[in-house]
Amino acid sequence: MWLKKFLNKIIDFVYPRKCYLCNKIIIKPDEFLCDYCSKNLKINTKIRVLNHQNNIICISPFEYFGNIRNSIRRFKFHNYKYYSEFFAKIIASELQKINIKNFDYICYVPLTKSRQNIRGFNQAELLAKDISKILHIPCLNALRKIKNTKTQHELKLSERTVNVLGAFDINSDVNIQNKNILLCDDITTSGNTLLECVKILLNHNANSVTCCTIARSRN
Ligand SMILES: [Zn+2]
Structure with missing residues (x-):
């Protein structure tokens, strides 16, 4: 034991x-x-209604700016995969506070195979898996991305719905009939990407879908 502590100190x-x-x-x-940062951490969880008709909400603890934005960018683009544990802990804690329960599965917004190969990982999947461990809800690889899309926040609002239209599909052998699903992504801008995934899940008879992201972006 002392050797492990000693080695950790050297590391x-x-x-x-x-x-x-x-x-x-x-x-x-x-x-x-x-x-x-610990003393000044501002968790300002907002519950945003993405779709009134199906009562689809998205829970996000942060706004996407300043140090949170820099941190998410390091997480996504600079291989800081271990940040997932920190963000997942906060999302899970906020979900527990607002007392939404009874999720059967946690799913995540997928990347195309080529994008995932370039990045080496899917940040939404890492988050979902860490939230899954904390909340003891199984993580399900339900969706796949079948079309390359442009980055949403680089597009005009009017272009975003079209950009993600038909971009996702359900994985074969996935049964989500009557299941309540927590859908996870890193950030949400217009909400179109999440809603496109929600549409696929509901079309395959999920009972409900609730979304969660680390942060919400204003543009
Ligand atoms: Zn700091």
């Missing part, structure tokens, strides 16, 4: 752990955040 010395938000070196290596 912390050579590769000091950095704050997940401001990226400065952390003195307490067991924490996610530095003292400053």
Whole structure:
């Protein structure tokens, strides 16, 4: 045991752990955040209605700007896969606070195979798997992306619905009949991507779909 602690100390010395938000070196290596970010962390969970007709809501603890934006970008584009645990913990805790229960499965917004091969991972899948561990709800690989799309926030609002139309399909052998599903993604902008996935899940007879993301973006 002492050897493990000793080796961990050497690793912390050579590769000091950095704050997940401001990226400065952390003195307490067991924490996610530095003292400053920990004290100033503003979790401002918003429940946004994405579709009134089917009562589809999305729960997001953060707004996509400042250090949260930088952190999500490191997570997605710079291979900081381990950030998933931190974000999942916050999303799971917020879901517990608003007391939405009885999810049968956690699913995630997929990437195309080519995009996933380039990035090496799907950040939404990592989040879903970590939330799954915390909330003890099985993670289901229900969806696949069958069409390459442009990045949503680079498009005009009017172009976003068309961009993701027909982009997703259900995986074969997946049975979600009468199941209540938590659908996970990293950020939401217009909500069109989530709604396109929701449409597929409801068309395959899911009972309900609730969405969650780390952050919501205003544009
Ligand atoms: Zn910090």
